[in-house]
Amino acid sequence: xxxxxxxxxxxxxxxxxxxxxxxxxxxxxxxxxxxxxxxxxxxxxxxxxxxxxxxxxxxxxxxxxxxxxxxxxxxxxxxxxxxxxxxxxxxxxxx
Numbered sequence: 466x467x468x469x470x471x472x473x474x475x476x477x478x479x480x481x482x483x484x485x486x487x488x489x490x491x492x493x494x495x496x497x498x499x500x501x502x503x504x505x506x507x508x509x510x511x512x513x514x515x516x517x518x519x520x521x522x523x524x525x526x527x528x529x530x531x532x533x534x535x536x537x538x539x540x541x542x543x544x545x546x547x548x549x550x551x552x553x554x555x556x557x558x559x560x
Contacts, residue, residue: 492533493529493532493533495519495521495526495529496529496530496533496534498519499515499519499526499530499538500530500534500541502515503515503538503541503542503545504545506542509539509542509543509545509546510542512526512527512538512539515538526538
């Protein structure tokens with residue numbers, strides 16, 4: 466999807482990164498856990514600390530995450546944060 470197509474409208478994260486809609490658990494359980502934690506985190510964790518909590522090096526997490534999701538964890542967390550902001554804006558609009 467071209468970014469110009471997203472202007473002025475709400476777009477699901479899975480539309481921007483189709484790999485996210487796949488069943489990650491069959492592909493990589495650690496990445497599925499990382500996605501779940503990042504999606505639920507109110508504030509994105511520090512990347513190196515996050516990797517350590519998962520028991521893996523930062524570089525290895527980035528490689529596996531990118532292979533499964535199409536983004537590195539930092540960019541995924543940033544997209545989730547923007548998605549939450551846009552959802553909050555949509556909810557505040559008079560209907």
